[in-house]
Amino acid sequence: MSTFGDGLDRAVQKAFTRPVPKSAGAQMRYLVKQLKGTRAVAQMLRISQRTVERYVKNQIKKPRPDLATRLEDEVRRRWQPQIRAKARDRAARTDGIVIDTRARLGYVAPIGSTDEDRIRHLTVALPPRHAARLFSAQEEGAGDDRLREIAAEALKEAYFQDGGRRAGSLEEVRFTDIEHVAFEL
Secondary structure (H helix, E strand, O other): OOHHHHHHHHHHHOOOOOOOOOOHHHHHHHHHHHHOOHHHHHHHHOOOHHHHHHHHOOOOOOOOHHHHHHHHHHHHHHOOHHHHHHHHHHHHHHHOEEEEEEEEEEOOOOOOOOOOOEEEEEEEEEOHHHHHHHHHHHHOOOOHHHHHHHHHHHHHHHHHOHHHOOOOOOOOOEEEEEEEEEEEO
16 A cells, blocks of 8 residues: 555646546546557456457446456546646645645654654645655655655654754654555645
């Protein structure tokens, strides 16, 4: 389960200007157009080429649940690539990204300190450079652990150190026991 990668994808998908195709036939036709043929779509979805052709012609209308999920995921992953790129670029250059999370955050601190490692619910606006690091790591294929490290570093700087105004000697922020994480552009 890729919590951070999926969260970044969902944030970018909110920038879409047109809705993703809903019917299985429309989704299949879109994939056939994108991949330039039914054979490539069949291999990607792990179904027969003939089945793809039948969806394209609307001879089959309702896919099995596992195929429906794969089909929708693949269409979403490819939908409006230019809009997706512009949204990422805008976040990385000017707007930044907002992270909303409920997780165990903090660092080793004296007992009773407010910075003690504990469950916190934070909504923090991260500067554009952190959005750029998150998106470039995701594009390079970084796993969820690496994306969590980048988010923890961003929270350390933006929340715990308040942009350099406090906790200057802080070395590492722990980001564990994640109950939920969401991103907003």
